[in-house]
Amino acid sequence: MQDILDRIERDIQPYFGMGEVANYIPELAKVNPKQFAMSVATIDGEVFSCGDHSKKFSIQSISKVFVLTMAMELLQDELWNRVGREPSGTAFNSLVQLETEQGIPRNPFINAGALVTTDAINQRFTDPYNEILNFVRGLCQNPEIKFDDEVAQSEFQNSERNTALAYFMKSFGNIHSDPIKLLDIYFHHCSIAMNTEDLAKSFLFLANAGVNPLNGEEVISKLKAKRVNSLMLTSGLYDNVGDFAYRVGLPAKSGVGGGIVGVLPGEFSVAVWSPELNLSGNSLIGTKALELFTSYTEKSIF
Ligand code: DON
Numbered sequence: 001m002q003d004i005l006d007r008i009e010r011d012i013q014p015y016f017g018m019g020e021v022a023n024y025i026p027e028l029a030k031v032n033p034k035q036f037a038m039s040v041a042t043i044d045g046e047v048f049s050c051g052d053h054s055k056k057f058s059i060q061s062i063s064k065v066f067v068l069t070m071a072m073e074l075l076q077d078e079l080w081n082r083v084g085r086e087p088s089g090t091a092f093n094s095l096v097q098l099e100t101e102q103g104i105p106r107n108p109f110i111n112a113g114a115l116v117t118t119d120a121i122n123q124r125f126t127d128p129y130n131e132i133l134n135f136v137r138g139l140c141q142n143p144e145i146k147f148d149d150e151v152a153q154s155e156f157q158n159s160e161r162n163t164a165l166a167y168f169m170k171s172f173g174n175i176h177s178d179p180i181k182l183l184d185i186y187f188h189h190c191s192i193a194m195n196t197e198d199l200a201k202s203f204l205f206l207a208n209a210g211v212n213p214l215n216g217e218e219v220i221s222k223l224k225a226k227r228v229n230s231l232m233l234t235s236g237l238y239d240n241v242g243d244f245a246y247r248v249g250l251p252a253k254s255g256v257g258g259g260i261v262g263v264l265p266g267e268f269s270v271a272v273w274s275p276e277l278n279l280s281g282n283s284l285i286g287t288k289a290l291e292l293f294t295s296y297t298e299k300s301i302f
Contacts, residue, residue, distance in 0.1 A: 005050040008292045012285045019276030019284035022256040027154035036274045041200035043208045056193040057273050058151050060255030063189040064114040071117035074124050083113045092238045093161045103172025107235040112165045118186045122177045132189050139202040141214045151191040196271040203261045203269035240280035247291040249300030254282040
């Protein structure tokens with residue numbers, strides 16, 4: 001495994017410079033584009049890494065998997081009255097379908113869908129910030145995981161589209177919180193800073209039928225773990241999800257910080273980070289690295 005990761009790190013070098021760092025969040029635009037890290041965590045407790053694997057980055061939309069997992073426990077099947085389970089075929093921050101679909105987002109991984117799952121958490125907890133943080137800390141067994149307040153602040157100052165989404169859905173009765181408070185919580189969970197090792201570990205419960213192999217605790221049922229993985233496969237990479245499935249063949253979730261985490265149920269989770277993005281807002285080198293990984297290891301869900 002270590003040889004394969006080292007080989008991938010060499011093979012991705014020619015791809016630097018082909019994408020662009022996210023620039024609509026000023027704090028993210030400052031990140032050095034020429035960085036790469038990859039970590040594989042197995043359900044047996046092994047971790048393999050290459051590149052800048054201890055460097056923390058902004059997980060952004062990868063946090064939508066954590067809030068979906070929490071919201072599925074809180075709302076059970078009622079959640080699906082408020083958010084769909086279909087790929088959107090549109091950009092992650094698109095408004096176009098919401099008007100005709102009565103404020104019900106297509107899936108929990110587009111921004112509108114994650115605002116709904118975040119709303120469910122805010123409705124249920126007095127301190128939603130710490131509930132989310134502690135959930136993620138527990139998953140990767142790292143109490144040091146924190147929000148990056150500067151990234152959250154930077155996004156809040158440039159949040160016209162997300163603000164529009166929150167108020168628009170509220171007009172349909174699908175947001176119950178104060179939209180400004182909701183956006184603040186959403187920007188905070190998107191700002192969580194993690195390295196690829198922590199991220200790979202934090203997705204192990206999805207590779208292990210809902211049980212966190214790091215402490216033996218059931219995070220969600222086996223059925224719900226299957227469902228989260230299915231949703232990642234169909235919606236985890238936005239309007240790029242078909243191309244990603246074709247090339248990589250793993251359920252996965254991306255973020256505009258340049259991270260992508262994939263899962264092979266029964267075996268491992270794999271996190272990759274490289275800040276330059278393709279046109280859909282997914283890490284260009286991260287996608288390439290995962291494509292090489294499933295090719296070299298001959299391990300994918302297919
Ligand atoms: O709301 C946003 O636009 C960002 N906080 C998250 C978007 C994102 O990560 C999309 N992922 N590829």
